[in-house]
Amino acid sequence: MSLTESQKKVLERLNNQVQDLSDQIKKKDEELEKKEQKIGELQKRIVEENKAKEELKAKIEQVSRTLEEKVKEINKLENKIQEIEHKNKDLQNKIKTLEEINEKQTQEIRAKETLLQKAQETISDREMKIKELQTQINHSEEREKRTRSVFEKDLKYKIFYILKDSGSRSFEELSKTLGITLIQLKTYVSELKSHGLIEIKGENIEVAKDYK
Known part of the structure; x- marks a missing residue:
């Protein structure tokens, strides 16, 4: 049975509405994909920063072990000073050098500890910012949906x-x-x-x- 002109127009209008809705859904899917991609990039950055933090921690531990070895060496030298007085002057110079190295390494460790703490604070701040932004996005999308459904x-x-x-x-x-x-x-x-x-x-x- 052939459609009347009025029925054809109604059918055409319905088809257009279906197409519009399909386009809207597609656009929303693309927006969601972009947001998921952005979250993935942020998560990747966090992983990289965590990796850098672990590497720095390993370096600090290595420096600490080296420092312990230096301290042991100093103790041996001090014992040797007591046993061999005539080498006291030379040994004192060596101890002074080692103490300077020790102080320098201590300062380096403190500086790295400060950097590590700042990195941890930065990661925490970024995680909070991500949560805040996601909450804002969710609220904005919800308001947009409610407003749009009314208008x-x-x-x-x-x-x-x-x-x-x-x-x-x-x-x-x-x-x-x-x-x-x-x-x-x-x-x-x-x-x-x-x-x-x-x-x-x-x-x-x-x-x-x-x-x-």
């Missing part, structure tokens, strides 16, 4: 969201999509334009730059 019930604002999702549309195309006359459409468009929500470029309509 899309108004045909005027439905025009805005269609343009926001699909880009530029001609008057004729948008009129067919919404199933309204060009006169009705132009009335809505004029009001949206007066609020700075959309722009008219020739025969096409698109959302204002601030809302793209």
